[in-house]
Amino acid sequence: MTQPLIGLIGYSRVGKDEFADVFVQEFSALRVSQGDHIKQHFAGLLNLTETPFQLAERLRGQINEEAFWEMYFHHGADVIDYARSVNDRTGVDAFTQVDEVKDRLRPLLEKGGYVILPVVEAQMWAQVRAYPGLVINSRLFDVPQCEAWRAQGGLIWELHRPGVGPKTEYEDKNMREVRAAGLVNANFTNAGTLGDWHAQARRVAMQVMTQITQLSA
Incomplete structure (x- = not known):
């Protein structure tokens, strides 16, 4: 059976992590996220234990260094x-x-994330391939990522929350392009309490696990 892969996409603050938590805590899924790897790489810069020069040196040979410094001077220095x-x-x-704080850090994480994306993608897919069960990606965010996820047999679910829209033009553009490309398999709306949202995720997870069990039989 093809490894079961679920990817979540949606605006910031719609509840992607909370939805994924149910799969992880109650159904032994592995949670992955390119965003987490990006944040891990930039964590040293933001808590001032690593300089931009040290980060560039650590990633030497894995990234376009000219693009890295352009990103830093345009989006990172102020952050x-x-x-x-x-x-x-x-x-x-x-x-x-x-x-x-998230709003102030977002330019560095968004623009810097694209510069180090080859490193991030390799790390994430190594995690996925090493895990024998269900994997849920809590933060897909553009067409190339969604296409790569679908190419490996993954599903993509868009999560919504009434009153929550894009934080940036970049986020809005990516979401519109993913929808236009027809890459979303299903939609779920977070319209109640956190408990309601967890209950909805639990129902969906139980259906998914039932299907996995049937396919494995």
Whole structure:
């Protein structure tokens, strides 16, 4: 049987991680995310334990260094200055859930993520191939990623939440392009409490696991 792969796509704050958590905690799925790998690479910059030069050196030979420095000067320097000022008080975490901080970090993580994407993709797919069971990707975000996921037999589900729209033009553009390419297999709406959302994810997960069991028999 082809390895079961589920990918989630949707605007920031619609509940992708919370939906994926049910699959992980209750059904032993492996959660992966290119976004997590991107944040891991930039975490040292944001908590000021690594300089841009050290990050570039660590990724030497794996990335386009000219593109890296262009990204840094156009999108990263201001973010690092912001991180430095905030770190004097509370610190900056690349995985923060504080909306104000996330909004300030987003340009570096978005633009920088594309520069280091070859490294990130290789790390993520190594995780996927090493896992014997269901894998859920909690953060697909553009057409090439979705096409690669579908090419490996994966499903893509778009998650929605009333009143939640794109945070940036970049996010809006990517979502429109994914829909236009016909890459979404199903849609789910987070319209209630967190408990309601978990219950919906649990029902969907049970259906998926039943189908996997039947196909494996």
